[in-house]
Amino acid sequence: MRNRFIGGVLALGLVVPATAGAQEKATVGYYPGALISMPALVASEQKFFEKNGLNVELVPVASGPAMTSAVASGSVTFVNNSWDNLILAVDKGLPVRAVTGSTVKVPFALIVRKGVPLPDLAKGYPAVIKDLLGKNWGVLAMGVSVHFMAQTILTDAGYKASEVTFLAVGLPNTARPALQRGAVDTYLGGEPLPSIMAATGEGTVVVDLSKNQGPKVFHDLGYNGWWASTSTLKDRPEVVARFTKSLEDSYCWFSKPENLDQVVALMQKYVKVPDLSEDAFKTMVKGLLPTFGPEITSYTIDTWAKLLIDNKQLAAARTRKDVVADTAKESFRCAN
Known part of the structure; x- marks a missing residue:
């Protein structure tokens, strides 16, 4: 056919x-x-x-x-x-x-808002994920690819998806205010948001999937x-x-x-x-x-x-x- x-x-x-x-x-x-x-x-x-x-x-x-x-x-x-x-x-x-x-x-990075302690940041992935347990993880929407990717970042690091709370916060234009207010602690998104957060000091990129950081399943x-x-x-x-x-x-x-x-x-x-x-x-x-x-x-x-x-x-x-x-x-x- x-x-x-x-x-x-x-x-x-x-x-x-x-x-x-x-x-x-x-x-x-x-x-x-x-x-x-x-x-x-x-x-x-x-x-x-x-x-x-x-x-x-x-x-x-x-x-x-x-x-x-x-x-x-x-x-x-x-x-x-x-x-x-x-x-x-x-x-x-x-x-x-x-x-x-x-x-x-995969052109996405996991951003953590300013004010969230990251004692394991220097150790990189997967160690840094321990710092994000019990936090509110923001995603574009529930049941879409970025939600599944965020869950995989957790499970690949040895944790359960249930050890965090996922919240739908929409596209970057609404996710950024949610991070600024502390409504969510993380957000998995693409440019220009990661660069903006880093430049303004509003957040830190802890896992950059585009650079083959994070779960091997997402590499290349x-x-x-x-x-x-x-x-x-x-x-x-x-x-x-x-x-x-x-x-x-x-x-x-x-x-x-x-x-x-x-x-x-x-x-x-x-x-x-x-x-x-x-x-x-x-x-x-x-x-x-x-x-x-x-x-x-x-x-x-x-x-x-x-x-x-x-x-x-x-x-x-x-x-x-x-x-x-x-x-x-x-x-x-x-x-x-």
Whole structure:
């Protein structure tokens, strides 16, 4: 069945050049005010979409569930969403597949608010988790991937999830006030919040998953990628090919050290962080660059499926072949 979704252009692994005809139109969902959708933002600003024959409209989308709904309904051509959400969407019968990767590491860090004693901080993980027992752990929402990751940080360190209290505090814009008030003591979130908390002295990063700290199961684990509907894969294969090539071009450009200053300036345009100095913002972006990559590994999909099964969100395993388009790369290296 899945081979029906792959047209001749994709089956041959070819990309239709922009000169082949009029540019194809596509809409691309991204998370406003966040760094996680950087590949698409760079592709737009550096005109990689245009060079590959795409006329792209960037569409701000507030959350993962909204991304899923948008691509499944056809209101957005491509969206940026996590692998756990993809596996659950396919398991529920939604007509979506991944077409290319976005991150090759989990881009989250466990932040502890100012005022919480951390006598074991210097010992690192897992020793520092002892300092957080009996505390209120803030998460985006209950029963989602970041909640499961936070639980795994606890259990991998030798403790029970029941030894802390998990509280849903929403996105970073509401999590930060919750940390400031002391309503929660920790929060597992992505940039720019960890850098903001460190720069302002409001908190301390105790486990940085993006740097392969914490449970080994999260080391070098992809977190999210770009999806399309199965109808797009079937009916518009050249659009999928042009989109994936554009993101590969974007990755190869922003990964070059000589382009760092341009990348920083571009991200400052999309992500305003007044709490960070110029140098701190640059350090944050530079630290994030190694977390990106276009590949989607079997290990990544298998690991997320197991995590969902362990947390009783998924009844049976789903493999890479079940949820990823045949043309998506499992490994990738820039030409130069």
